[in-house]
Amino acid sequence: xxxxxxxxxxxxxxxxxxxxxxxxxxxxxxxxxxxxxxxxxxxxxxxxxxxxxxxxxxxxxxxxxxxxxxxxxxxxxxxxxxxxxxxxxxxxxxxxxxxxxxxxxxxxxxxxxxxxxxxxxxxxxxxxxxxxxxxxxxxxxxxxxxxxxxxxxxxxxxxxxxxxxxxxxxxxxxxxxxxxxxxxxxxxxxxxxxxxxxxxxxxxxxxxxxxxxxxxxxxxxxxxxxxxxxxxxxxxxxxxxxxxxxxxxxxxxxxxxxxxxxxxxxxxxxxxxxxxxxxxxxxxxxxxxxxxxxxxxxxxxxxxxxxxxxxxxxxxxxxxxxxxxxxxxxxxxxxxxxxxxxxxxxxxxxxxxxxxxxxxxxxxxxxxxxxxxxxxxxxxxxxxxxxxxxxxxxxxxxxxxxxxxxxxxxxxxxxxxxxxxxxxxxxxxxxxxxxxxxxxxxxxxxxxxxxxxxxxxxxxxxxxxxxxxxxx
Amino acid sequence: xxxxxxxxxxxxxxxxxxxxxxxxxxxxxxxxxxxxxxxxxxxxxxxxxxxxxxxxxxxxxxxxxxxxxxxxxxxxxxxxxxxxxxxxxxxxxxxxxxxxxxxxxxxxxxxxxxxxxxxxxxxxxxxxxxxxxxxxxxxxxxxxxxxxxxxxxxxxxxxxxxxx
Numbered sequence: 001x002x003x004x005x006x007x008x009x010x011x012x013x014x015x016x017x018x019x020x021x022x023x024x025x026x027x028x029x030x031x032x033x034x035x036x037x038x039x040x041x042x043x044x045x046x047x048x049x050x051x052x053x054x055x056x057x058x059x060x061x062x063x064x065x066x067x068x069x070x071x072x073x074x075x076x077x078x079x080x081x082x083x084x085x086x087x088x089x090x091x092x093x094x095x096x097x098x099x100x101x102x103x104x105x106x107x108x109x110x111x112x113x114x115x116x117x118x119x120x121x122x123x124x125x126x127x128x129x130x131x132x133x134x135x136x137x138x139x140x141x142x143x144x145x146x147x148x149x150x151x152x153x154x155x156x157x158x159x160x161x162x163x164x165x166x167x168x169x170x171x172x173x174x175x176x177x178x179x180x181x182x183x184x185x186x187x188x189x190x191x192x193x194x195x196x197x198x199x200x201x202x203x204x205x206x207x208x209x210x211x212x213x214x215x216x217x218x219x220x221x222x223x224x225x226x227x228x229x230x231x232x233x234x235x236x237x238x239x240x241x242x243x244x245x246x247x248x249x250x251x252x253x254x255x256x257x258x259x260x261x262x263x264x265x266x267x268x269x270x271x272x273x274x275x276x277x278x279x280x281x282x283x284x285x286x287x288x289x290x291x292x293x294x295x296x297x298x299x300x301x302x303x304x305x306x307x308x309x310x311x312x313x314x315x316x317x318x319x320x321x322x323x324x325x326x327x328x329x330x331x332x333x334x335x336x337x338x339x340x341x342x343x344x345x346x347x348x349x350x351x352x353x354x355x356x357x358x359x360x361x362x363x364x365x366x367x368x369x370x371x372x373x374x375x376x377x378x379x380x381x382x383x384x385x386x387x388x389x390x391x392x393x394x395x396x397x398x399x400x401x402x403x404x405x406x407x408x409x410x411x412x413x414x415x416x417x418x419x420x421x422x423x424x425x426x427x428x429x430x431x432x433x434x435x436x437x438x439x440x441x442x443x444x445x446x447x448x449x450x451x452x453x454x455x456x457x458x459x460x461x462x463x464x465x466x467x468x469x470x471x472x
Numbered sequence: 473x474x475x476x477x478x479x480x481x482x483x484x485x486x487x488x489x490x491x492x493x494x495x496x497x498x499x500x501x502x503x504x505x506x507x508x509x510x511x512x513x514x515x516x517x518x519x520x521x522x523x524x525x526x527x528x529x530x531x532x533x534x535x536x537x538x539x540x541x542x543x544x545x546x547x548x549x550x551x552x553x554x555x556x557x558x559x560x561x562x563x564x565x566x567x568x569x570x571x572x573x574x575x576x577x578x579x580x581x582x583x584x585x586x587x588x589x590x591x592x593x594x595x596x597x598x599x600x601x602x603x604x605x606x607x608x609x610x611x612x613x614x615x616x617x618x619x620x621x622x623x624x625x626x627x628x629x630x631x632x633x634x635x636x
Contacts, residue, residue: 123606135622296528296580309552434530442583
């Protein structure tokens with residue numbers, strides 16, 4: 001880019017041969033400095049020039065309003081001629097704002113109470129996980145990806161594992177697949193419960209925060225019992241799952257199947273007839289099916305707009321096509337329809353969990369391919385080869401045939417894809433995560449422009465972005 | 473996938489219109505890939521959109537470092553109608569990584585192209601706002617390039633001798 005900010009020009013920093021002279025009046029200099037800092041941070045004046053190069057946010061400025069192509073891209077309207085430029089107000093929302101669900105920053109151009117243009121600014125949570133993935137073996141990889149979308153870690157692991165397995169060409173035994181379906185569907189419920197909690201809180205139903213997290217706790221406790229961790233489980237791995245389900249898991253599921261629907265009916269009692277909630281969600285944050293397709297918006301957001309598309313039905317994975325469930329659809333594509341769709345998805349997912357509980361097959365929970373799975377503990381005592389296999393797998397990992405693949409699962413937010421390029425070694429040459437929240441944040445301007453400031457929080461909450469998922 | 477339309481039925485019109493584009497099916501014919509030359513890229517994406525691949529899914533860069541076109545831009549499209557995915561791969565030169573932007577066809581590519589520019593330094597010509605998206609504006613270099621080191625932080629343990 002030609003317009004990169006000038007760093008430091010050589011002249012001002014020219015090395016001098018003279019010995020540095022001790023400052024004569026340090027007191028006055030300190031006072032000057034203090035005044036400068038005061039001017040900048042307290043008095044709210046313009047930044048001094050010496051500071052500007054460090055805080056230059058040139059790229060994050062509002063874009064040229066006269067560019068029609070750009071407006072078509074990001075949505076928004078130019079305020080009419082009757083509005084003078086100085087009547088437009090620029091408002092920064094976030095990154096530290098509770099209703100942005102993380103560290104999302106929105107650059108808003110307001111004309112009174114109306115939003116003219118929006119620019120989402122992301123990257124505050126970027127940790128270079130795609131680069132990290134290139135330094136980790138396929139065995140360690142799921143530890144990395146599980147930290148991206150921290151509300152649905154099991155879906156991240158599943159997408160990664162499916163991609164690696166498609167390159168390896170291994171088949172997962174039925175029980176392993178059923179455990180995967182059980183855990184990911186429970187994860188969908190727990191993620192939607194967090195959405196319900198935050199959507200309610202953002203619209204003033206503060207008790208929803210407590211209700212949602214209370215019911216999610218049943219699921220997290222089950223996860224802790226099965227995987228050892230409440231979040232970032234690293235349980236679904238290439239080749240199967242890490243361990244079999246613990247004894248007595250059926251009773252825990254029955255508790256979940258009993259308690260969570262009770263909670264959901266409580267929420268519905270709270271929301272459905274509530275005139276405030278209805279007024280603040282109906283017709284707010286609308287996105288059309290055409291916009292969804294062009295912007296790559298997927299999952300419950302697209303289904304609320306009436307797009308009948310669910311990856312579990314279209315490209316079934318892990319044997320999810322054996323279970324019966326419906327795909328709820330909306331018609332208007334507004335916040336209210338997204339609420340209805342997600343509520344119904346919770347019920348459908350619990351229905352799948354119930355079917356898995358009834359039909360859980362017996363057998364192995366991971367593939368028997370010794371190139372991928374470590375040998376059972378017993379074999380290590382008996383066989384030298386098993387010991388070597390175990391050692392090799394956990395030190396250098398397994399090799400994956402060269403090739404590239406894209407595998408996607410239906411995460412609670414939408415299409416979660418994993419693109420992996422392998423060069424035939426133990427570590428991926430390139431791993432790219434296609435995360436749904438990235439598209440949804442991108443589509444926020446389309447949903448928000450020309451609506452009111454008060455609708456911002458409703459729209460963000462209904463998009464359900466997870467910023468770890470956006471920035472990666 | 474069994475009830476998806478046949479490969480030939482879906483792609484025949486595209487193959488006819490773009491003879492230079494090489495189609496292949498990878499991983500037991502489960503995934504469809506199109507290798508597109510740079511000059512065909514934008515018209516091909518537009519044609520794919522009219523042919524039913526109207527859902528923008530993903531766009532990312534790949535750095536193959538020692539291979540002849542060093543970079544690659546990989547675009548994923550989806551067709552609800554045909555129930556198929558199409559992956560478009562486009563080689564990008566390492567010395568002059570410039571490709572046309574597809575934002576006029578798919579506005580959803582906006583952030584993805586910014587990300588590919590940010591992390592690989594691939595320039596998307598015609599993109600209205602090609603700035604860094606996940607990294608700070610004053611960041612130097614493009615971290616996902618293979619010649620960009622992962623980096624490390626030196627750690628000195630309590631008992632170890634002092635570093636020189």
